[in-house]
Amino acid sequence: xxxxxxxxxxxxxxxxxxxxxxxxxLIDAYLTVDETLCKSKCKICSTVCPLGAIELEEQ
Amino acid sequence: xxxxxxxxxxxxxxxxxxxxxxxxxxxxxxxxVEKRPAIGAPVRCAEGIGKEALAEFIEPxxxxxxxxxxxxxxxxxxxxxxxxxxxxxxxxxxxxLDRKVFDRELVWQAAEAGAEIQVHARASAPIMIDxxxxxxxxxxxxxxxxxRAKVVIAADGVESKFAKWAGIxxxxxLTELETCAQYIVNDIxxxxxxxxxxxxxxxAPWGYxxxxxxxxxxxxxxxxxxxxxxxxxHRAKDYLDRFVAREFPNGKITExxxxxxxxxxxxxxxxxxxxxxxxxxxxxxxxxxxxGIYNAMYTGKLAGxxxxxxxxxxxxxxxxxxxxxxxxxxGPLGHALARNYAxxxxxxxxxxxKFNSIIHSMSDLSLDEITVKSLVIAIFKAxxxxxxxxxxxxxxx
Ligand SMILES: Cc1cc2nc3c(=O)[nH]c(=O)nc-3n(C[C@H](O)[C@H](O)[C@H](O)COP(=O)(O)OP(=O)(O)OC[C@H]3O[C@@H](n4cnc5c(N)ncnc54)[C@H](O)[C@@H]3O)c2cc1C
Numbered sequence: 001x002x003x004x005x006x007x008x009x010x011x012x013x014x015x016x017x018x019x020x021x022x023x024x025x026l027i028d029a030y031l032t033v034d035e036t037l038c039k040s041k042c043k044i045c046s047t048v049c050p051l052g053a054i055e056l057e058e059q
Numbered sequence: 060x061x062x063x064x065x066x067x068x069x070x071x072x073x074x075x076x077x078x079x080x081x082x083x084x085x086x087x088x089x090x091x092v093e094k095r096p097a098i099g100a101p102v103r104c105a106e107g108i109g110k111e112a113l114a115e116f117i118e119p120x121x122x123x124x125x126x127x128x129x130x131x132x133x134x135x136x137x138x139x140x141x142x143x144x145x146x147x148x149x150x151x152x153x154x155x156l157d158r159k160v161f162d163r164e165l166v167w168q169a170a171e172a173g174a175e176i177q178v179h180a181r182a183s184a185p186i187m188i189d190x191x192x193x194x195x196x197x198x199x200x201x202x203x204x205x206x207r208a209k210v211v212i213a214a215d216g217v218e219s220k221f222a223k224w225a226g227i228x229x230x231x232x233l234t235e236l237e238t239c240a241q242y243i244v245n246d247i248x249x250x251x252x253x254x255x256x257x258x259x260x261x262x263a264p265w266g267y268x269x270x271x272x273x274x275x276x277x278x279x280x281x282x283x284x285x286x287x288x289x290x291x292x293h294r295a296k297d298y299l300d301r302f303v304a305r306e307f308p309n310g311k312i313t314e315x316x317x318x319x320x321x322x323x324x325x326x327x328x329x330x331x332x333x334x335x336x337x338x339x340x341x342x343x344x345x346x347x348x349x350x351g352i353y354n355a356m357y358t359g360k361l362a363g364x365x366x367x368x369x370x371x372x373x374x375x376x377x378x379x380x381x382x383x384x385x386x387x388x389x390g391p392l393g394h395a396l397a398r399n400y401a402x403x404x405x406x407x408x409x410x411x412x413k414f415n416s417i418i419h420s421m422s423d424l425s426l427d428e429i430t431v432k433s434l435v436i437a438i439f440k441a442x443x444x445x446x447x448x449x450x451x452x453x454x455x456x
Contacts, residue, residue, distance in 0.1 A: 012103055013218025014238050014319025017231045018286060022223050026094075027181065048286040050238045050295035050317040 001057045002040050004031050009053035015045035060177060060197065060204050064090045066366050067195055067208035068174075069182045069221050071098050074338025074355030075214030076165035077116065081363025082212075083172035087370060090206060091166070091174050092197055094181035099162030103217075103318035104352070105241060105271050105279045106156040107254055112353040113154065116360065117168075123161035125273040128152045129252045135418035136259040136411035143426045143434065153254070155271045155279070156352075165356075185211065185225045191332040192225050210366040210375050212335045214359060217319050219340035225331060231342065233286040235323035237266050237349055240295040241281025242303060244310035249278050257302075258414055264288040265407050268302055280307065283320055283349055285407075320349040324400055325388070330380040335362040343387075343396065346403040347431055354396075358387050398455045399431050405449045417442055 009031050016024045016031075023037035024045060031053070046054040066082045068075045071093030079091040106125065113119070129152050130144035144152045170176050180199040185192045186207065194207035213221040223229045249272055257268035265285035272278045282299045289295060295317070303310060321342045329341045337343075338355030345351065365383040369375045387393055409417075420441040426433060439445055439453065446453050 010315070010317035011101065012239075012317040012319060013216070014236060014286075014317070016218040016220070017229075017319050017321060018233050018236050020230050022220065022230075025220060026218055028094075044233050044286075047290055048233060048236060048238050048319070050240045050289070050319075052291065052294055052296075 001035065002033055002038060002045065003055045003057045004033060005053045005055065006030060008051050010051050012050065014048050014050060015054060018044050018048050020044065060090065060175075060180075060199070060206060061088075062205070063194070063207040064088045064175075065208065065370055066090075066210050066212060066363070067092070067206055068212045068214055069195065070214035070216055070338075070340070071095075071166050071176070071178070072162060072214060072216055072338065072355060073165055073352050074216075074340070074359035075212070076162070076169045077356045077359030078212045078214055078335075078337055078363040078366075079169035079174040079176075080165075080172045081360045082366055083169060083174040083363075085364065085367030087367055089169075089174040090208070091169060091176050092180040092182055092195075092199075093166075093176070093178045096179040098166045098178065099159045102158045102316055104158050105269050105281050106158050106273075107153060107269075107271050107350065108156060108352050109153045116356050117165070119154070120164070123157045123164055124154050125157045126155040126251060126271070128154065128254055128272075131254045131256065133418065134255060134257045135415050136261060137415050139415065139418045139422070141418050141421045141424075142253075155254070155273055157273075182215070182221060185221065187225070192334040195221070208333075209370055210333050210335065210380075212337060212359075212362050212366065213340050214337045214355070215340050217321060217339045217344075219336075222326070222331075222334070222336050222340060225334055227326065227328075227331065227336070229326060229340070229342070231319075231321045231323050234265075235321060236286040237283035237320040237322055238286050238289050238295045239281060239283040239318045239320060239349075240299045241279055241316050241318075242299065242312045243273065243277065243314035244280045244303065244307050245277045245313050247276055247278065247307045247310040249276065251275065258418075260409075260411050260414070262302060263298060268299075280310075281316075320344050320351070322346040322349060322403060325393075325396060329358075329384045329387075330377055332377045333375045333380075335366060335380055335383055337362045343392075345396065346400040348399075354392060357392055358383075361386060395431070401452050401455045402431060402435055405452045417445075
């Protein structure tokens with residue numbers, strides 16, 4: 001599971017553009033993850049985030 | 060909102076606005092949907108643009124010009140400066156825009172041309188009929204609408220999803236996504252007519268730092284680094300904080316913005332049946348500078364015109380829309396993007412020692428023209444050894 005820290009996220013979409021599974025989307029001022037698509041193993045979104053708003057939660 | 064339009068434009072940035080305007084001017088019924096409640100906000104941009112490029116589309120207006128520039132300065136890792144443009148260039152160089160105002164103006168012009176604008180209206184899926192895009196599902200104020208369109212123009216920016224939903228791979232490789240952070244810093248000593256570019260692997264790995272003036276004692280100070288260089292403790296904002304603490308310790312930060320810029324190759328094909336992809340959504344920002352305002356405006360306008368011509372002939376198939384793809388790709392924009400991609404690939408991995416020696420070598424040169432091509436030619440002239448290292452790059456010039 002990824003955890004999005006809404007208080008840190010800058011609503012920029014950098015993560016959306018690199019997500020290979022199309023699991024992320026900016027909806028109504030928030031970054032949203034589709035958990036049926038996200039495999040949460042690649043860590044690409046948490047790496048790219050300019051602010052560090054995406055954390056990986058241990059299952 | 061009606062049930063059907065000739066053209067549906069997804070996204071109200073510069074690409075979408077110009078597309079909607081061009082299509083409406085050709086007499087088409089046009090709907091532009093923008094998912095944010097306010098056009099142009101939050102800004103995700105350093106707001107620099109060349110004057111001549113902008114003049115192709117719009118008369119300059121002081122209400123959206125924050126600074127009028129007459130030079131650009133490259134600053135190497137050891138602080139050596141190389142200035143392009145001079146005092147005689149009479150401010151021909153470029154502007155720093157106020158994009159909150161600029162983007163709104165562009166959308167207003169689309170509305171004036173006859174396009175319908177809906178804000179806080181998000182496209183959440185394409186309507187596909189027989190495997191072809193035929194409109195979109197739109198969410199607005201808690202309601203869902205099915206809007207049919209003969210042509211959809213995807214102008215949904217770096218965070219683009221529309222083309223992906225329609226089956227086109229738009230994922231940007233992590234290493235080719237510049238992850239960016241920018242402050243507006245007030246009360247600082249700057250040259251209000253110069254854009255500064257700091258090039259240094261140590262300070263901005265595989266990217267650069269910019270200081271773009273926004274008027275009196277105020278500037279956009281930002282950084283982009285490659286996605287693969289980002290991580291816990293060394294994110295774009297961490298690098299930026301270090302730079303600002305060093306260069307502008309007494310500056311007052313009044314705004315933070317973040318964003319992503321693709322520096323990859325453009326999408327392999329930017330059309331499909333009934334679909335045209337423009338601007339950042341087509342991965343058309345410049346691989347060296349990250350600039351994409353002009354590219355979005357140019358392709359947006361072209362897309363509106365091509366859609367109109369195709370609709371007049373009653374054929375909006377991929378084949379019929381292909382003229383959009385070939386026109387930008389085989390024209391000056393496509394050539395500049397291909398060349399600048401090659402330049403980026405050649406220079407991006409250089410270490411600071413090499414950057415220093417290149418900038419030192421250029422100290423006697425004077426350059427009036429701020430283009431990547433003229434800059435690279437100057438670099439080659441001053442550093443003949445580069446021709447051995449980068450022979451393929453030389454061929455692209
Ligand atoms: C930090 C940074 C600095 C930059 N500096 C410069 C610079 O100095 N000069 C320059 O030329 N370029 C610069 N750029 C690039 C420039 O900002 C973009 O290239 C430009 O905005 C692209 O325009 P566009 O119309 O393609 O996309 P955008 O301006 O991103 O517009 C896309 C719009 O689509 C909307 N949208 C997305 N999905 C949907 C949906 N499903 N439904 C409805 N609406 C949707 C978005 O909300 C957005 O408003 C910079 C970018 C960044 C991040």
